[in-house]
Amino acid sequence: KAGVTQTPRYLIKTRGQQVTLSCSPISGHRSVSWYQQTPGQGLQFLFEYFSETQRNKGNFPGRFSGRQFSNSRSEMNVSTLELGDSALYLCASSLGGQGNREQYFGPGTRLTVT
Amino acid sequence: AQSVTQLGSHVSVSEGALVLLRCNYSSSVPPYLFWYVQYPNQGLQLLLKYTTGATLVKGINGFEAEFKKSETSFHLTKPSAHMSDAAEYFCAVSDPTLKLIFGQGTELSVKP
Numbered sequence: 216k217a218g219v220t221q222t223p224r225y226l227i228k229t230r231g232q233q234v235t236l237s238c239s240p241i242s243g244h245r246s247v248s249w250y251q252q253t254p255g256q257g258l259q260f261l262f263e264y265f266s267e268t269q270r271n272k273g274n275f276p277g278r279f280s281g282r283q284f285s286n287s288r289s290e291m292n293v294s295t296l297e298l299g300d301s302a303l304y305l306c307a308s309s310l311g312g313q314g315n316r317e318q319y320f321g322p323g324t325r326l327t328v329t
Numbered sequence: 330a331q332s333v334t335q336l337g338s339h340v341s342v343s344e345g346a347l348v349l350l351r352c353n354y355s356s357s358v359p360p361y362l363f364w365y366v367q368y369p370n371q372g373l374q375l376l377l378k379y380t381t382g383a384t385l386v387k388g389i390n391g392f393e394a395e396f397k398k399s400e401t402s403f404h405l406t407k408p409s410a411h412m413s414d415a416a417e418y419f420c421a422v423s424d425p426t427l428k429l430i431f432g433q434g435t436e437l438s439v440k441p
Contacts, residue, residue, distance in 0.1 A: 219372070248428065258419065258431040271426045305372055309427075316361045316380070316423040320372035 216242055219308050219321035227327045233294040236324045238306030240287050246270075246311030247289040248318060249281060252303040261304075264289055265311045293326075301328045331356045331424045335432035343440045348392075348407040350435045352420030355401065361423040362403045364394055367434075368416045376418075379403060390414070415439045 220239045228234050240247050248271075249261040260273040264283035281291045287308075293300055303325050307318035336351040354360055361380050365373040377388025384396040394405045403420060417436045421429040 221372075246427070250429075257433050258429075260428045260430075263426075263428060271428055273428070307373075307429075311427070313427070314380075316427055317363065317375055317378050318429060319375060320365070322372045325370075 219306060219319055221304075221306050221321040221324050223324060224322065225325045225327075227329065228296050229329055230296055230298060232296050233292065234296060234326060236291045236293075236304055236306075236326075238289045238291070238308075238321060240289070240306075240308030241319055244308035244310055244319075245287055246309045246318075247283055247287065248307045248309070249289070249291050250305045250307065251275075252305060252323070253301075258305075261291070296328045298328050300326065302326060331360070331422045331430050333420050333422050333430055333432035335418075335420050335435050337435055338433065339436045339438070341438040341440060342410045344412055345409050348405070348410045348414065348437065350405040350418050350420075350437065352394075352403045352405065352432060353401050354403060354420070354422050356422055358425060360403075362394075362396065363421045363423070363429065364388065364392070364403075364405050365419045365421060366390075366416050367419065373419065376405070410437075410439045412439050412441065 222237045246265045248263040263271040267283045278294045283289045303323045305323045306321045309318045332355045334353045364376040379396045387393045420432045
């Protein structure tokens, strides 16, 4: 099976702009989670989508949003970018059940905000 | 609430030596525990997982971890380090909402 894919791998944006990141999960996986990784804060949970519905949300401002499509692909959007949004954004897919908690990660999208 | 503490942000071992990376967790319910490895400029790769059952869990690349409920620990070990093991390692617990809560990570260096 193909793994989790994320596009683009690298992005450079300017403060105030918006950005959309894309994630394609492993075939058959219905849950997609997004995490932000920074040197200072480590790995932090953004949100999770399951069957096109946001099922869980982390403690991030409303500028961070996401959605999931019927084929389980997910997008994450960040509006009004700030310098502090520079990070590695990781997408993870899983089967999404209580008994199948392992998550499989993509290579990430490195976002740099200048 | 669940939490994870990794002792030691950086561990250095010689090639062929034992690798021991420490992880302690806090959980109000029976924990689901994971170890992930991250190589530079890559995502996280699942090394191993503990759900229920056997407390000694074997993973990929020769790694294993032992779940000790009395010590709330889930330390990662490998009998003999290889240069290719140099990477950052993350311990994580899955909370009841299924999100992963990560430790701060331990960077493993392997000296020739």
